[in-house]
Amino acid sequence: MGQRVLAVYSHRCTGCRLCEQWCSWQHHGAAGGPARSRVSVHRDHHRQRNIPVTCSQCVKTPCIAVCPANAITRDPATGGLLLDAEACIGCRLCLESCPRGCIKMDAEAGVPLLCDLCGGDPQCVRHCPEAAIMFLELDAVDRGYREHRLAQAEEAAR
Amino acid sequence: MTGSDGLAGRILRVDLTRGEVEHEPTPRALFERFLGGRGVGAHLLFHELARDTDPLGPENKLIFLTGPLVGTLAPGANKITVTFRSPLTNTYSFSLCGGHLAPELKFAGYDGVIVEGQSERPVYLWIDHGRAELRDAGHLWGRLTHDTEDAIRAELRDPAVRVAVIGPAGEKLARFAGIQADYHREFGRGGAGAVMGAKRLKAIAVRGAGAVGVADPAGLARLAESIYAALAEHPKARIRRRYGTPEMVESTNALGYWATRNFSTGYFEDADRLQGVRLREQVYIGDNSCYGCPIACGKISPVTAGPFAGTAIEGSEFETIGLLGPNCGVADPAVIVAATAICDAYGLDTMSAGAVVSMAMECFERGVIGPAETDGLDLRFGNGEVLLALVQAIAERRGLGDLLAEGSRRAAEKLSAPDLAMHVKGQELATYEPRGVVGMGLSYAISPKGGHHMIAPTMAAETAGDPTRRWRPDGKAQLVRDTQLIMAVVDSLTLCSSMRFVLGLDDMLALYRAVTGQAVDEPAALQAAGQIVNLERLFNVREGFRRRDDTLPRRLLEEPMPTGPSAGHVVPLEVMLDEYYALMGWDSDGVPTLERAQELGLEAEWRQAIAGRE
Numbered sequence: 001m002g003q004r005v006l007a008v009y010s011h012r013c014t015g016c017r018l019c020e021q022w023c024s025w026q027h028h029g030a031a032g033g034p035a036r037s038r039v040s041v042h043r044d045h046h047r048q049r050n051i052p053v054t055c056s057q058c059v060k061t062p063c064i065a066v067c068p069a070n071a072i073t074r075d076p077a078t079g080g081l082l083l084d085a086e087a088c089i090g091c092r093l094c095l096e097s098c099p100r101g102c103i104k105m106d107a108e109a110g111v112p113l114l115c116d117l118c119g120g121d122p123q124c125v126r127h128c129p130e131a132a133i134m135f136l137e138l139d140a141v142d143r144g145y146r147e148h149r150l151a152q153a154e155e156a157a158r
Numbered sequence: 159m160t161g162s163d164g165l166a167g168r169i170l171r172v173d174l175t176r177g178e179v180e181h182e183p184t185p186r187a188l189f190e191r192f193l194g195g196r197g198v199g200a201h202l203l204f205h206e207l208a209r210d211t212d213p214l215g216p217e218n219k220l221i222f223l224t225g226p227l228v229g230t231l232a233p234g235a236n237k238i239t240v241t242f243r244s245p246l247t248n249t250y251s252f253s254l255c256g257g258h259l260a261p262e263l264k265f266a267g268y269d270g271v272i273v274e275g276q277s278e279r280p281v282y283l284w285i286d287h288g289r290a291e292l293r294d295a296g297h298l299w300g301r302l303t304h305d306t307e308d309a310i311r312a313e314l315r316d317p318a319v320r321v322a323v324i325g326p327a328g329e330k331l332a333r334f335a336g337i338q339a340d341y342h343r344e345f346g347r348g349g350a351g352a353v354m355g356a357k358r359l360k361a362i363a364v365r366g367a368g369a370v371g372v373a374d375p376a377g378l379a380r381l382a383e384s385i386y387a388a389l390a391e392h393p394k395a396r397i398r399r400r401y402g403t404p405e406m407v408e409s410t411n412a413l414g415y416w417a418t419r420n421f422s423t424g425y426f427e428d429a430d431r432l433q434g435v436r437l438r439e440q441v442y443i444g445d446n447s448c449y450g451c452p453i454a455c456g457k458i459s460p461v462t463a464g465p466f467a468g469t470a471i472e473g474s475e476f477e478t479i480g481l482l483g484p485n486c487g488v489a490d491p492a493v494i495v496a497a498t499a500i501c502d503a504y505g506l507d508t509m510s511a512g513a514v515v516s517m518a519m520e521c522f523e524r525g526v527i528g529p530a531e532t533d534g535l536d537l538r539f540g541n542g543e544v545l546l547a548l549v550q551a552i553a554e555r556r557g558l559g560d561l562l563a564e565g566s567r568r569a570a571e572k573l574s575a576p577d578l579a580m581h582v583k584g585q586e587l588a589t590y591e592p593r594g595v596v597g598m599g600l601s602y603a604i605s606p607k608g609g610h611h612m613i614a615p616t617m618a619a620e621t622a623g624d625p626t627r628r629w630r631p632d633g634k635a636q637l638v639r640d641t642q643l644i645m646a647v648v649d650s651l652t653l654c655s656s657m658r659f660v661l662g663l664d665d666m667l668a669l670y671r672a673v674t675g676q677a678v679d680e681p682a683a684l685q686a687a688g689q690i691v692n693l694e695r696l697f698n699v700r701e702g703f704r705r706r707d708d709t710l711p712r713r714l715l716e717e718p719m720p721t722g723p724s725a726g727h728v729v730p731l732e733v734m735l736d737e738y739y740a741l742m743g744w745d746s747d748g749v750p751t752l753e754r755a756q757e758l759g760l761e762a763e764w765r766q767a768i769a770g771r772e
Contacts, residue, residue: 014454016447017258021231024369025379030162033229033265033369043258043318045307045341048444048458048470107367129386129452
């Protein structure tokens with residue numbers, strides 16, 4: 001079995017932000033709050049859309065490549081990101097480098113909030129009532145998009 | 159400051175007259191006594207407002223409050239209350255808003271915001287994680303709610319800011335103007351938007367980055383998990399999730415208690431076009447959730463008619479559909495969605511908007527008003543185009559719309575047709591036709607904020623089992639009282655009422671205990687609820703409200719319902735009212751007795767309320 005990744009299907013997201021709550025809970029307990037979650041649900045009021053933004057476990061990781069302190073590594077077991085907080089200089093280059101804009105700063109600790117996949121049991125996935133975030137092998141991540149595109153095409157043809 | 163009891167620790171007090179903001183420590187003792195939101199608001203409004211405060215004057219206040227559960231893992235704890243004296247009813251009033259505003263305020267470090275005074279120029283309040291300031295809103299005055307939100311997010315350079323805002327209706331003091339939040343959530347009822355307009359406060363924008371500490375984190379997490387599991391299995395929660403609040407259309411109409419054509423009857427022959435199942439198939443294009451709630455009852459509907467065609471709204475909700483739809487004789491979902499979009503954009507309560515239009519339609523059909531008064535509009539029941547035109551006119555206060563913006567009671571009096579206004583204390587009734595479910599008649603009559611359905615929503619209990627029970631008065635006083643007390647707890651915990659699908663009183667208190675560490679049990683919570691309900695009553699007693707005001711439109715008391723499954727029935731109000739007052743420990747005029755006030759620790763308030771009024 002290959003490593004799994006977070007797959008986001010924003011067309012399913014209702015914006016309840018349980019993912020934010022439980023991500024933060026997993027890493028910081030009650031002291032977290034959504035501000036310290038590794039997932040953020042962006043709300044587009046105009047288009048009435050909710051867009052969860054998570055780490056996508058890039059094959060080539062720009063955050064690791066760009067880090068001048070070599071503070072970010074990949075957990076070989078899960079593929080999640082690990083931060084050496086002692087080594088991190090808090091320069092925020094990783095925030096800029098992330099193609100999804102998913103990385104936030106932990107204002108208290110002065111370090112980036114990186115997705116460690118909760119050690120292989122991502123809490124955002126576990127708590128999403130809509131399956132808008134799933135934990136899938138790479139060869140299955142396409143299916144949710146196809147579902148959406150085909151539904152859109154059908155709608156347009158109607 | 160932030161502790162481990164669910165409170166952020168500070169209240170923001172905003173004096174618009176002086177243009178100043180101040181921080182106050184959260185009155186923790188009040189939150190312990192009254193739980194939060196509605197309860198604390200009732201206490202503060204009673205004590206901070208003098209008798210005879212002009213609802214649209216600088217002395218009225220807008221008291222925004224959350225509760226300890228908000229911003230924690232507690233599911234569905236996402237409500238914020240605003241408490242104020244209503245310009246529609248002159249009573250105590252409060253309104254609740256879901257969405258994401260309440261948790262954002264907590265994350266910004268505040269349990270509440272008290273707005274007082276009156277600004278000379280339009281301003282908006284910007285609350286940025288522990289700091290607050292008033293900013294010029296001259297360029298925003300006159301703009302629609304969504305435009306205003308967009309402009310504020312643009313000028314603050316942050317798309318994630320949460321914004322509560324009034325539209326032109328609130329600026330122009332329409333007495334049932336609401337406050338919109340994040341496009342499609344609102345403090346709908348009672349005219350809080352007009353109070354905000356009178357204060358020249360255009361908006362409140364909030365950004366927070368903090369967290370809410372709790373007493374028993376592990377216990378709270380376990381409770382949250384068990385509530386998600388229960389909601390996922392519960393039949394009512396499941397259909398609410400699929401169809402939204404319009405899931406209630408079918409049963410409400412099938413039993414003949416869905417207000418139709420200005421409460422002429424309780425059965426709408428075209429209701430099947432508005433059933434949740436039909437809306438899911440033909441209208442909804444998506445679902446929205448409030449913060450921390452897995453139900454996602456918000457249904458996204460594209461607007462296909464009217465001035466906002468091409469946009470989408472969240473809704474229309476069941477009550478909105480009832481009052482803008484069947485109560486105006488309209489069965490076309492596209493018209494109802496378009497009318498909702500106008501109300502949202504201008505900042506009007508959709509329920510009262512529908513009710514004033516239906517009142518005007520009945521006036522037109524009876525010849526009370528004619529084409530001269532309606533600017534030529536053919537204002538007959540069922541005319542959807544005219545409905546949209548009139549809602550727009552109300553929103554802009556043009557022509558007949560200017561009169562209707564005063565609310566149905568004032569407008570009907572002006573038109574010399576007071577019996578055609580379907581209201582209690584000036585607040586337009588909700589969509590449950592009480593001749594078909596008489597406990598709701600009592601509930602409307604005794605509501606401290608005028609005719610409202612969520613003070614004691616008894617319809618489900620009244621219609622379960624024996625099919626004749628819903629028309630009979632026996633047991634209804636008790637049912638209304640018990641439901642009213644539970645709702646006082648729910649609203650004070652600032653939980654969404656939908657959580658009642660799976661949470662009994664003790665389950666809610668388990669959440670409260672886990673968050674606050676306070677050992678509150680059912681008797682203690684019911685005592686607090688009794689204090690809240692009586693404080694609300696005493697506010698109104700202080701303003702002169704008595705039994706004569708706890709009544710219903712004459713039609714509902716005297717004219718048997720003409721058609722449908724509840725045909726032949728009226729609301730036997732007086733007998734229920736006598737029994738209800740006795741159960742509450744109120745005298746025959748609806749005033750709490752001194753003994754009752756003493757039991758509740760409200761003797762000082764009682765003395766204030768009755769002084770000089772006997």
